[in-house]
Amino acid sequence: MDMTVGMVFLLWSMNVFIEAVGLGNSSCSGAAAVCGNVTIPYPFGIKPGCYIDDSFAIDCNNTLGSPKPFLRRLDLEVLDISLEGTLRVNYPTTPWCPKSEIENATSVSLASSPFVFSKLRNIFVAMGCDNLAYLQSDDSSNSSLRIIYGGCMSVCEKDGIQSNGSSCNGIGCCKTTIASDLDGFTTRIESTSASFKRTEDCIYASLVDQKWFEENLTNHFEVRKMSHVPVVLNWEINANLSSRVMGGDSSHSTCQFANRSSSLGNMSSTFTCSCNSGFEGNPYLVDGCHDIDECANLEVCSFYNLRYPCVNVLGGYYCDPISDHKSHSKIIIIGISTGFGLLFLFIGGWWSYKVVKKRKNIKRKEKFFKRNGGLLLQQQLSSSEVAVEKTTKLFNSKELEKATDNFNVNRILGQGGQGTVYKGMLIDGKIVAVKKSKVIDEGKIEEFVNEVVILSQINHRNVVKLLGCCLETEIPLLVYEFIPNGTLSQYLYDQNEEFPATWDMRLRIATEVAGALFYLHSAASTPIYHRDIKTTNILLDDKYRAKVADFGTSRSIAVDQTHLTTVVQGTFGYLDPEYFQSSQFTEKSDVYSFGVVLVELLTGEKAISSTRTKECKSLATYLIHSMEENNLFDIIDARVMKDAKQEEIIAVANLAKMCLNLNRKERPTMKEVAKQLEAIQTSQKTPNVQQNYEEVEYVRTEMYEQWDDVSTSTMSGADSGLASSSGPRPLLYF
Template structure:
């Protein structure tokens, strides 16, 4: 924390220095920046913003390769990378300049930029002259042909690059470098072989001028120059002494250095700088600002910043406390304390953990959206992948549902029910953290295209058996019976092994063991909703059975619970399914994959079971225990290929079969000659 605070103060100091320096770098109200480059006076953009035409800058807002505008030195059409008032330099670059090269198949050179009569020279301190290629003598010549510099590089067999211990790569072997003279405004380069009688077979050799820092940072391997069309070069600049009266007397906090470098015998230049204790632009009236003022401003800002952080921290704590209360934190604590919930397993996450886990709830992390909120994929600091449910803004009427989901899921421990890892109540909307299920929802699995793991009959039967077992557990085995109240294929998730896990318990309710029904405001999803519950508002365990019946039909047919493509009277899948069975058209609506994989008697058995679940009279529906038992029977007999099943022909029955189990019983019959007896009652139905 202390280190971070110090770092923030240093950043603040740097920003203050930037403000001090940048507040008045340009003249008057002139544009002070082009793209990412500061444009300080005497340079300028637009008429009246520069000291003379040599310092005029064009800000090109329509570059071919970038939408960011770029500055150009108007006199030479050189792109400006940086302007330094402190060092009196401008860093420029120009396509195909200033690189010279010669190749085995001919010579190609580039004309140099002529800086004569301008206030610019090639910087002696900031630049270096380089030659790349072995058996190479590169010389630097002035316009009159006099050699003013040069270097040689030799060849080393079986290598193209050797480096010194200090990491530089231009040591006279395959590459060399040297300094340039002062006051250089125009030059040419000559490239020759050292051994003219037996020249090397290197294809091309290069000579070029480049800014030293750029070369050291970007050309560790100088041979990369062959792939480049431009390199940056530093130019020294100064103000002509004829303009000196413009600067004397106007800025008592600045000084000037006359004749800093000579352009010719007839002209000289000067540079300005701020006196000790001042910073800013010395070329502007009152452009240099006292550092003491900056330090005072710094301490003032630090004090204000510190106070702001303290107040902000207190406000954040208070804000989180208010969110915790508003999101039902007190109610949750009361529920947890009054129930037999293992509080240690219900972790309270903080907001920062979940913001980091979901990349600040990035839209790219969204797994799905429903009526109660949005689910994001996240990764905790320990590497666990989780699903974070961000609830919608809820009022007090909805608050009980959210807390109810936390309490109910905290009581459930079943492999086919999604596991709640914890929650966060200190945010504007509540957050729930679940185990992550890799393969989405059952609805997506049935309606999507999965060539690797298609929804075969065995997969569908196993999923049905797992969901039935989980509902049986909720209704009968859990410490307090739980009604889901919104079972549907979008609330059934599939893990990495395509095992079913029931999710979304926002509308679920716990009841005491002596209760037979629950009277509530009708909630659920059309197409899965028990018609009896819709009429009476009394939800019973058989209401979940009805919803499961719809899911079972979806597994058989691959159809959606509600579809506008079917006729209006058959818009509901449950109605469509019942009508098809009554009209003896069951196999016309069964999914093609199921027809391919399953035996007809298996389809009939499961279809009759689904029909019983969809009985409009709740009392005539089987319990989830009975449903789970019959599905397990179908699955068990299917998994026993060694059993010689002499099943009698199943007669398709169109009358009421709600208390008959003919199809299932048929499957359970086996030949006495085989000595096989199906004894489902003698073995446990589910394993928890």
């Protein structure tokens, strides 16, 4: 009788435990369900009690022809589920027809769910001509506090014609990455063109599975015909549900807990489980992880033509030593024979190998030399019209490998978007900087060669000198003079007690950089636009004289040419807003970037800073706003306030403000900027000379009057960071 009661109690206890973990339904044995051709593993499930939580509930919809699984709460079709924490769904695209100037669309919200959009697996794409598309927070309660998560701009190739769709490179189609832990957003599209809009012009923007978009589509514009595209979600289980996981933290599986933050800043504790090494299966089920039979692979215990016995053990395997004497003898005989054979083969083939390798290296270097434009460069350098043979050298690869200790990481001076710079010492003891550029498109070889020749002809004391190049390597190498004291950015923002950033030194550096840019724009044999002026591209030599560097994005133009039309390149904070909108770069675009550098020298502040208020994140806007509010001296660096006269600060600040004019036509040329800085510097050095004082006052008065003429018409909208509503709107706050 007592035994019967005990058995009944035991069966009742097991039933309570099974129901507690969600397997009370006899049909939920832990095996994965199937809907259509999609497998639904636990913690997901279809029937009640077969899933860990309602957020993981799947509805198998049979009304669409073939059965299709849908996430019950989000109503998104499921394409596949991975126990590694990802879920692919069919996600709606966002089309607008006809095209309007500004459009918004809110995404499917994943807030309060275990899902977020995968940063590693998804990209944001936008299609259409002359559009700026970006993701922002969907907090409708406060539009002024919306956060931008990513964006891109697409332009038309010419006459409104889009590309053929084989690549999404910014012409008719653009793409970008998204933020981490993103669970909701609003898609915003703005038109950057004021041209006539046809009713059939449509614009599209959506998240999309990057692998599917780049590998499965032969034509990216096919997305425009789709109402839904694949998107990957990451999933994690709320820590409060850990008691419902049936296999986690067993001897064959492990669960890891973490804190996840939403895009609104909310924190939640979550966890994921995985099978231990040597096991596979579902770690969320009891005994869901089972041993992998490594011995099924016949190669695991193979040695030459012999195969040792393989013994599979729980979570691994081992190869059993052979005890048979004959097998040992066979191994010894084979080993000795093989050893002698290899020895003779090595001795006989070593010389042949050396000869073949040497010839192969010679042919390889010749191939790279031709591919990188070496023949064209030799022709240019030997031309009677180009007088650079004596100053420009074609280095060989061995010479530069030896100089940089085989490009040792300890020799790296800096890294950027155009390549990596190494410190090297030539055979004659001269210290140089060797730039290892990125791979050059073969279609741009002639442009690269012309650029090398142009840079070889630059002869200015405030421009880093190009000494030569090496073209017999896969990646072209450029050799520059070595500048020892780092960048202007390091000098301004890192403490230097031995050589502090005094006002005299700042003013001298500004004057030297302005003179170098004036030389590039006007005095060089062929006008050159630098296109990336910033404090990190201004180096300081042993006497702290300025040297303009990094001409990786620079371009030369014809004397009668007024602008370049290119894909927008540059650094936010220094980028000319008018160039950002029109893709047309002029000499005045360099003037704008130099204006930002001037403000950095005055304030000691960085071009973009998250510590300033949202409307003043851009240093250019910060200066303009402060001057209009008569708070200029509140933002000036303490060192400058101590060393400089107030009239000097006002003069330089007004000059910077003119350079930062949103209308490029109203900006001064670099020649005018250089002259005004020289005048201020001259007045500083000889304050008692009446003639110099009157000259500076004339220049300064002329500068004030010029600014007064344009400030009311072009800078009235500077408070909001935008131009007037009738003109283009610069994006100063990205």
